[in-house]
């Protein structure tokens with residue numbers, strides 16, 4: 001759906017020589033050359049070659065800096081706009097695949113992690129969805145009556161069942177455990193056989209290598225489903241973990257989206273955490289009425305960094321014409 005739109009936008013307006021903002025914050029989750037059943041149906045992750053090409057392109061237009069330099073300078077004009085590389089969810093590939101590439105190229109990155117999963121004894125509910133979809137798509141699985149009953153979809157096709165499963169959210173995630181039993185899928189076995197997340201030793205190792213480790217909520221809820229006090233509580237729990245382990249509390253990244261989050265929630269977070277300098281969303285190139293909330297550019301939509309950034313730049317300029325390039329929070 002996005003591809004023809006991207007082409008149209010890029011042809012509508014010649015690519016701007018100057019990036020429209022003073023900074024760029026790309027966000028990735030994972031880089032891998034392997035087929036990862038727990039991610040493949042929810043994240044369009046790149047191969048190491050694609051990732052390196054992205055970095056090489058971004059280095060020609062931006063200056064990658066560390067978190068501290070970024071937080072002090074992101075509002076300042078630089079010959080090349082500053083860039084802060086970010087990774088969400090704390091997947092183990094950051095240590096095995098990504099950090100060697102970044103160390104070789106001398107590029108800093110921050111990992112925004114969910115402390116609930118660092119023991120690798122549970123996984124974020126969207127990963128469970130990916131594993132269930134993987135199993136349903138397997139040739140030999142015939143959806144049972146109990147699976148259809150759980151999803152309240154008698155006689156549904158596999159495609160319809162998958163659409164229903166993908167729509168399951170944080171507050172009804174218990175359904176995923178019930179579904180897994182009905183299709184003979186064990187999340188515990190998968191966790192035993194696959195190290196999904198960076199553990200505390202990995203995080204300490206990465207910190208020693210100079211990478212940032214920061215908070216991304218406790219267990220990756222869909223925040224708009226929670227009350228403001230529950231939103232603050234879930235995020236605060238992750239900041240407290242980061243603080244307790246001597247990691248970086250200058251910034252946090254919201255899980256999923258910051259769409260619909262209220263000004264009052266931001267006020268609470270900044271009031272409770274004096275060291276917090278900025279927060280991060282994933283809405284592409286946009287300003288935010290909460291000035292310390294910065295928007296990142298998602299890099300896993302199936303495009304190269306070059307296409308993604310040129311699209312975002314042109315889309316930003318288009319939105320500017322209609323005064324739609326700022327998120328207003330009440």
Ligand SMILES: [Zn+2]
Nearest residue numbers: 088089255256
């Ligand atoms: Zn996330």
